[in-house]
Amino acid sequence: MLSTEQIEHFNTKGYLVVEDLVGPEVLTAIREEYAVVVDELYQKWFDEGLVDVAPESLGFWEKLDQGYLNDLDVHQPMNLCLPHGNVKLDSPMHSGPAIFDLVNQPKLLDMVEDLIGPEITVSPIQHVRIKPPERAVRKDELRAHVIATDWHQDQGVTLDEADDTTMITVWMAVTDATVENGCLQVSADGAADELLPHCLNKQVSIVGQDALSANAIPTPVKAGGAVIFHPLTPHASLTNKSDGYRWSFDLRFNVTGQPTGRSQFPEYIARSRKDPSAVLTDWKELKEMWDETRVRLASDTYLPQHRWDIDNPYCA
Numbered sequence: 001m002l003s004t005e006q007i008e009h010f011n012t013k014g015y016l017v018v019e020d021l022v023g024p025e026v027l028t029a030i031r032e033e034y035a036v037v038v039d040e041l042y043q044k045w046f047d048e049g050l051v052d053v054a055p056e057s058l059g060f061w062e063k064l065d066q067g068y069l070n071d072l073d074v075h076q077p078m079n080l081c082l083p084h085g086n087v088k089l090d091s092p093m094h095s096g097p098a099i100f101d102l103v104n105q106p107k108l109l110d111m112v113e114d115l116i117g118p119e120i121t122v123s124p125i126q127h128v129r130i131k132p133p134e135r136a137v138r139k140d141e142l143r144a145h146v147i148a149t150d151w152h153q154d155q156g157v158t159l160d161e162a163d164d165t166t167m168i169t170v171w172m173a174v175t176d177a178t179v180e181n182g183c184l185q186v187s188a189d190g191a192a193d194e195l196l197p198h199c200l201n202k203q204v205s206i207v208g209q210d211a212l213s214a215n216a217i218p219t220p221v222k223a224g225g226a227v228i229f230h231p232l233t234p235h236a237s238l239t240n241k242s243d244g245y246r247w248s249f250d251l252r253f254n255v256t257g258q259p260t261g262r263s264q265f266p267e268y269i270a271r272s273r274k275d276p277s278a279v280l281t282d283w284k285e286l287k288e289m290w291d292e293t294r295v296r297l298a299s300d301t302y303l304p305q306h307r308w309d310i311d312n313p314y315c316a
C-alpha cells in the first residue's frame with residue numbers, strides 16, 4: 001500500500017521511486033530463467049559460427065558481451081513483446097513463469113491499484129533492458145535498448161487511440177540502478193499538460209533534449225525497487241559508465257477496457273474486483289496469446305506502433 005504522501009508525490013511530481021517492491025527470491029527466479037535463455041541463445045550463435053569463444057568458458061554477462069560485440073541480436077530473444085514491424089514466424093521473444101510472476105506480484109499490483117484503481121490490465125508495451133557497459137557497446141550503436149534512452153513521454157510510444165487511457169509505467173530494477181550505470185532520470189517539471197512533439201530518429205525523442213537534461217532528476221533505485229511514472233512525464237536514461245550491466249524491465253498497466261495503444265499485441269487482466277474470474281493466472285496462456293499474435297502478424301501488413309513520422313517539419 002502506498003502512503004498518502006507517496007500518492008501525493010506521484011500526483012504532483014509525475015513519478016515515484018518505491019524501494020523493495022519485490023523480494024530477492026522473485027529476482028533470483030528471473031536471473032535463473034534468463035540464464036537459460038542466454039545459454040540457449042549463445043549455443044545457437046556458437047553452432048552457427050557467429051561467435052567463436054566456446055560457451056563452457058563464459059558466464060552470463062560474458063555471453064552477452066560477445067553478443068553485443070559481434071553485433072548479434074541480443075535484445076529481441078530476451079524481450080517481453082514481439083518486434084515493432086516485420087514480425088516473422090520465427091521472431092523470438094521471451095515468456096516464462098518467472099517474468100509472469102514478477103509482473104503479477106501482489107505488492108506490485110497493490111501499488112498499481114493505489115494509482116489507477118482495481119481493474120488492472122497488463123499492457124503489451126513492456127520491455128527488458130539489459131544494458132551493457134561501454135566495453136561491450138559498438139561505436140555506431142544508437143538503439144534505445146542498448147545505450148542511453150533519449151527524452152520522451154510514454155504516451156508518445158502509443159497510438160493516439162490511447163491518449164485518454166489511464167496508464168502508468170513501472171520501471172523495475174533487476175540490478176541496482178545508479179547514476180553511474182545509467183539509471184532513469186525524469187523531468188523536474190513533472191508530468192507535462194500534454195503530449196510534446198517527438199521526432200523519429202534512431203529513437204522516438206522529444207524536440208529539445210538539452211533543455212530537458214539540464215532540468216533533470218536522476219532516479220537511482222535498488223534491485224527489487226521501481227520507478228513509477230505518468231505517461232506524460234518526460235524521462236530518459238543516463239549512459240552506463242560502470243563496468244557492469246544495468247538490467248531493468250519496463251512494464252505498463254492500464255485500466256481494463258481502455259485502449260493499450262498497441263491493439264495488435266495481446267493484453268491481459270491481472271486484477272479485477274468486478275470480475276475476478278477474468279484474471280489470467282497461467283503464464284502459458286499468455287505465451288499462447290503471443291504465439292497466435294506472431295502467426296497473425298507474420299502474414300499481416302505493417303501496423304504503426306506510434307504516431308510519429310520522419311517527415312515532421314520540426315524534426316529537420
Ligand SMILES: O=C(O)CCC(=O)C(=O)O
Pocket residue numbers: 129144148149154169171184235236237248250251
Ligand atoms: O530504461 C531505459 O533506458 C528507458 C526506459 C523507458 O523509457 C521506460 O521505461 O519507459
Ligand SMILES: [Fe+2]
Pocket residue numbers: 152153154235
Ligand atoms: Fe519510456
